[in-house]
Amino acid sequence: MFVELDLQSETPIYTQLADQLLAGIASGALRPGDPLPSVRSLAADLGINLHTVNKAYQVLKQEGFLQVHRKRGVVINPDGMPGVTAAFQDRLRHQLRGMAAEAAVRGMSQEELAELCRSVYDEIRQSGEGGNRDE
Amino acid sequence: MFVELDLQSETPIYTQLADQLLAGIASGALRPGDPLPSVRSLAADLGINLHTVNKAYQVLKQEGFLQVHRKRGVVINPDGMPGVTAAFQDRLRHQLRGMAAEAAVRGMSQEELAELCRSVYDEIRQSGEGGNRDE
Amino acid sequence: MFVELDLQSETPIYTQLADQLLAGIASGALRPGDPLPSVRSLAADLGINLHTVNKAYQVLKQEGFLQVHRKRGVVINPDGMPGVTAAFQDRLRHQLRGMAAEAAVRGMSQEELAELCRSVYDEIRQSGEGGNRDE
Amino acid sequence: MFVELDLQSETPIYTQLADQLLAGIASGALRPGDPLPSVRSLAADLGINLHTVNKAYQVLKQEGFLQVHRKRGVVINPDGMPGVTAAFQDRLRHQLRGMAAEAAVRGMSQEELAELCRSVYDEIRQSGEGGNRDE
DNA sequence: GTGGTCTAGACCACA
DNA sequence: GTGGTCTAGACCACG
Numbered sequence: 001m002f003v004e005l006d007l008q009s010e011t012p013i014y015t016q017l018a019d020q021l022l023a024g025i026a027s028g029a030l031r032p033g034d035p036l037p038s039v040r041s042l043a044a045d046l047g048i049n050l051h052t053v054n055k056a057y058q059v060l061k062q063e064g065f066l067q068v069h070r071k072r073g074v075v076i077n078p079d080g081m082p083g084v085t086a087a088f089q090d091r092l093r094h095q096l097r098g099m100a101a102e103a104a105v106r107g108m109s110q111e112e113l114a115e116l117c118r119s120v121y122d123e124i125r126q127s128g129e130g131g132n133r134d135e
Numbered sequence: 136m137f138v139e140l141d142l143q144s145e146t147p148i149y150t151q152l153a154d155q156l157l158a159g160i161a162s163g164a165l166r167p168g169d170p171l172p173s174v175r176s177l178a179a180d181l182g183i184n185l186h187t188v189n190k191a192y193q194v195l196k197q198e199g200f201l202q203v204h205r206k207r208g209v210v211i212n213p214d215g216m217p218g219v220t221a222a223f224q225d226r227l228r229h230q231l232r233g234m235a236a237e238a239a240v241r242g243m244s245q246e247e248l249a250e251l252c253r254s255v256y257d258e259i260r261q262s263g264e265g266g267n268r269d270e
Numbered sequence: 271m272f273v274e275l276d277l278q279s280e281t282p283i284y285t286q287l288a289d290q291l292l293a294g295i296a297s298g299a300l301r302p303g304d305p306l307p308s309v310r311s312l313a314a315d316l317g318i319n320l321h322t323v324n325k326a327y328q329v330l331k332q333e334g335f336l337q338v339h340r341k342r343g344v345v346i347n348p349d350g351m352p353g354v355t356a357a358f359q360d361r362l363r364h365q366l367r368g369m370a371a372e373a374a375v376r377g378m379s380q381e382e383l384a385e386l387c388r389s390v391y392d393e394i395r396q397s398g399e400g401g402n403r404d405e
Numbered sequence: 406m407f408v409e410l411d412l413q414s415e416t417p418i419y420t421q422l423a424d425q426l427l428a429g430i431a432s433g434a435l436r437p438g439d440p441l442p443s444v445r446s447l448a449a450d451l452g453i454n455l456h457t458v459n460k461a462y463q464v465l466k467q468e469g470f471l472q473v474h475r476k477r478g479v480v481i482n483p484d485g486m487p488g489v490t491a492a493f494q495d496r497l498r499h500q501l502r503g504m505a506a507e508a509a510v511r512g513m514s515q516e517e518l519a520e521l522c523r524s525v526y527d528e529i530r531q532s533g534e535g536g537n538r539d540e
Numbered sequence: 541g542t543g544g545t546c547t548a549g550a551c552c553a554c555a
Numbered sequence: 556g557t558g559g560t561c562t563a564g565a566c567c568a569c570g
Contacts, residue, residue, distance in 0.1 A: 012545060019233040026239035049547050070277045073557060084241045095234055096255040098154040099227060104161035106219050110256045114249040120231040121245045142475045184570045282554060289503040296509035319555045354511045362504060366525040368424040369500055374431035376489045380526045384519040390501040391515045417560060454562050478542060
């Protein structure tokens with residue numbers, strides 16, 4: 001579990017955690033059906049409160065990425081990940097708009113921005129290359 | 136001034152305002168040297184708090200997009216816009232990472248994401264098309 | 271024994287099990303005097319914990335649906351089922367209130383809700399049709 | 406605000422609160438656009454923790470019944486209530502199934518159950534007759 | 541003053 | 556042991 005949190009960041013800890021878990025799924029390090037650490041143990045590992053971990057889990061569960069299994073605890077949704085919903089696209093566009101506006105004003109070209117997107121996407125995919133599974 | 140605020144959004148009003156001012160600049164509707172409404176009048180126009188408008192202006196001034204003169208009021212920085220700083224790139228990558236991770240998990244391909252980037256960028260550029268009022 | 275458990279559900283497994291046993295009785299598949307599997311074997315069949323099966327049995331025994339004999343094991347109460355007690359009606363109304371409130375808010379009419387009730391009731395009755403094994 | 410909580414009940418306080426707010430909406434006592442008390446004041450009124458109130462609000466917000474307005478605080482969704490979604494129907498059926506099974510076993514007829522549904526529905530609708538609005 | 545976040549410590553139902 | 560709930564007290568961003 002390679003999670004790195006910036007406790008000073010203005011983005012909430014639970015958001016950072018949720019994002020990194022998603023990144024873990026995207027990279028293949030976490031796969032559908034895989035169990036996640038209990039809120040308590042992960043909280044202890046990360047040195048944060050269990051409620052903070054719980055909130056991250058709840059957010060991901062709400063969106064359909066996780067399930068709470070009565071026997072196996074918290075697991076990556078074994079039925080696969082939710083697709084590209086309209087709500088998600090809206091959210092994406094909204095966030096992109098703000099970034100794109102500033103990028104444009106600062107003189108970044110359309111293609112430079114797109115290229116940056118691609119490279120970030122690649123980083124995420126490759127970070128888990130080989131799908132190391134050591135739990 | 137074509138500013139639309141969503142008071143239900145989870146993004147702060149001052150952020151929305153700042154983003155839309157940037158979009159105005161990106162589209163060419165606002166150009167270096169152009170004056171902006173006074174805090175007072177813009178707040179009245181938008182039906183929001185003075186502090187909120189002020190904060191948006193402060194944020195943009197801080198980043199170098201605006202200048203505040205005691206006499207001439209608030210103007211788009213006549214010396215041109217700040218460029219693509221390292222800090223900005225970091226911020227961009229950081230935000231992109233979260234989005235890209237979720238997009239990847241949801242099955243969006245690298246090129247689909249890049250394409251979305253491009254289209255959003257275009258929208259911003261085009262929204263001000265024909266808005267070059269004085270040349 | 272046609273029991274289907276949803277380990278991801280937020281309703282406890284023992285509750286699901288108890289409900290399905292009740293449904294079995296309602297449908298006629300299980301009748302007063304009929305024997306039920308031992309805690310041990312049912313737990314093995316369903317792949318769940320002994321405690322869980324035991325709790326379901328205890329709950330049903332507590333309400334008077336089952337009897338537990340040292341020798342004959344667990345049987346559907348041969349003296350017949352408990353009737354519509356005041357306590358049960360209270361419980362029913364209480365649960366219905368929450369559902370009805372949300373249904374009403376969502377625009378479901380009184381008759382639509384009543385009709386749904388009837389259809390669910392029918393499903394339960396019919397699911398055991400033809401299941402009268404020994405007469 | 407006529408909210409009555411049973412702190413001894415096994416149903417969570419936040420659920421009871423959410424249900425009663427829904428009942429308030431169903432009865433017409435609360436209408437789209439109406440403001441709700443702040444989490445702090447309502448918590449003080451009810452003698453419970455503000456986090457508990459907050460959770461109730463979050464649940465209702467999540468489902469689309471409430472909105473958090475940056476100026477007006479928490480309000481009943483002014484765009485109207487969510488409709489009868491498939492997810493809601495599933496939830497309803499599931500809950501009804503358990504109740505209907507027990508009702509049937511206890512000898513309650515299909516029509517008796519439906520009639521109970523109707524009467525509960527009526528109680529909710531009528532409790533707010535006249536739409537008293539004293540805030 | 542609002543809601544959002546985080547922490548800490550506690551109890552309970554469930555399995 | 557797990558997650559779910561509740562409490563209490565705190566800080567911060569926002570408007």
